[in-house]
Amino acid sequence: MATDPLLSLRGVSKDFGGGVFGLKDIDLDIASGEFVSLLGPSGCGKTTTLRVIAGFETPTSGQVLLNGREIGHLPANRRPVNTVFQDYAVFPHMNVAENVGFGLSVRGTARAEIARKVAEALDLVGLGDKAERPVSALSGGQRQRVALARAIVCEPQVLLLDEPLSALDASLREQMQIELKSLQHRLGTTFILVTHDQTEALSISDRIVVMNGGRIEQIATPDELYDRPATRFVAGFIGTMNLLPGRVTGDGRVEGSGFALPVEGAGSLATGTAVTLGLRPEDLTFAPAGSGAPLRVETTVFHGHSLRVIGRLNDGAEVVLDVRRSHAAELPADGATAALALRPGASAILLPA
Numbered sequence: 550m551a552t553d554p555l556l557s558l559r560g561v562s563k564d565f566g567g568g569v570f571g572l573k574d575i576d577l578d579i580a581s582g583e584f585v586s587l588l589g590p591s592g593c594g595k596t597t598t599l600r601v602i603a604g605f606e607t608p609t610s611g612q613v614l615l616n617g618r619e620i621g622h623l624p625a626n627r628r629p630v631n632t633v634f635q636d637y638a639v640f641p642h643m644n645v646a647e648n649v650g651f652g653l654s655v656r657g658t659a660r661a662e663i664a665r666k667v668a669e670a671l672d673l674v675g676l677g678d679k680a681e682r683p684v685s686a687l688s689g690g691q692r693q694r695v696a697l698a699r700a701i702v703c704e705p706q707v708l709l710l711d712e713p714l715s716a717l718d719a720s721l722r723e724q725m726q727i728e729l730k731s732l733q734h735r736l737g738t739t740f741i742l743v744t745h746d747q748t749e750a751l752s753i754s755d756r757i758v759v760m761n762g763g764r765i766e767q768i769a770t771p772d773e774l775y776d777r778p779a780t781r782f783v784a785g786f787i788g789t790m791n792l793l794p795g796r797v798t799g800d801g802r803v804e805g806s807g808f809a810l811p812v813e814g815a816g817s818l819a820t821g822t823a824v825t826l827g828l829r830p831e832d833l834t835f836a837p838a839g840s841g842a843p844l845r846v847e848t849t850v851f852h853g854h855s856l857r858v859i860g861r862l863n864d865g866a867e868v869v870l871d872v873r874r875s876h877a878a879e880l881p882a883d884g885a886t887a888a889l890a891l892r893p894g895a896s897a898i899l900l901p902a
């Protein structure tokens with residue numbers, strides 16, 4: 550990170566007792582203005598991380614720092630942090646403007662100031678003309694925007710979002726993702742978003758923190774995560790990845806399942822080291838007979854812009870590859886055996902065995 554971090558977690562662990570560890574030794578630095586996503590399967594500790602940052606949960610050990618200062622002693626309402634929860638709980642008996650202004654009125658902000666800030670926040674989320682509407686007369690997406698406006702109106706330094714879009718249908722969700730990204734850009738506020746949806750994380754984050762079992766597996770930009778997953782877990786969690794067992798050969802290649810491929814990083818490992826080869830479906834192609842690994846094609850599935858071919862290598866390992874529809878005529882028939890190869894220019898990923 551080029552600049553000093555705005556927010557840091559240092560060795561944060563949370564033991565819920567009875568052997569249940571919510572978090573294990575989390576180290577995380579987030580820069581001012583960054584859009585960071587916490588991504589991982591259910592129960593991996595995403596919400597617990599947000600709650601520790603917000604001050605709703607006290608870590609068993611470790612520190613939370615804001616601008617280099619420990620904030621562990623600050624109660625939730627004294628931290629410059631706001632949270633948008635999954636169920637976007639709006640107050641049903643208040644109209645839109647009252648909902649958004651609630652936090653400011655609790656703080657004793659002057660009425661004229663509240664009115665000005667609420668109008669500004671509603672404009673930002675595209676609800677400028679709905680201020681007097683009862684929230685009961687809003688759609689799910691509009692209520693979610695009320696919840697966002699209510700959080701940003703207090704001008705937090707960090708906005709925490711816990712699966713804020715999960716209750717929305719797919720198309721509205723995609724639209725809100727774009728809006729969220731552009732809102733963050735305009736505000737310049739640091740956003741930390743919790744999601745278990747990798748597509749959502751990949752499309753809107755500056756960096757993604759992949760979590761598993763209370764630990765961080767990898768912190769990286771979306772393209773780094775996709776191109777260079779650091780662990781087997783990340784490789785299997787982000788996108789589709791063929792994971793094949795192999796061994797390092799003397800010339801810096803990896804051999805296994807009928808393959809012998811040059812792989813970056815293999816040269817520095819001892820000959821015979823057991824590794825896993827990661828191959829993206831779009832990086833594989835069919836080669837002339839006799840070159841490449843023999844693949845028995847089992848099924849071909851229509852995927853819209855591409856066709857997904859599923860087959861088995863000699864050792865029984867399943868492999869999927871994606872082929873553009875324009876190449877459909879050249880595909881081997883189901884049941885046929887063809888030579889599988891890496892597409893020119895593509896590379897395989899070296900992972901621990």
Ligand SMILES: Nc1ncnc2c1ncn2[C@@H]1O[C@H](COP(=O)(O)OP(=O)(O)OP(=O)(O)O)[C@@H](O)[C@H]1O
Binds near residue numbers: 570589
């Ligand atoms: N208050 C609590 N008491 C005991 N265990 C808890 C408590 N809160 C969370 N846990 C446990 O800590 C772990 C992490 O929970 P957390 O809610 O952070 O997961 P998550 O990644 O947000 O999952 P999800 O995607 O399902 O929301 C889980 O095993 C959970 O059961």
Ligand SMILES: [Mg+2]
Binds near residue numbers: 595596597
């Ligand atoms: Mg959660």
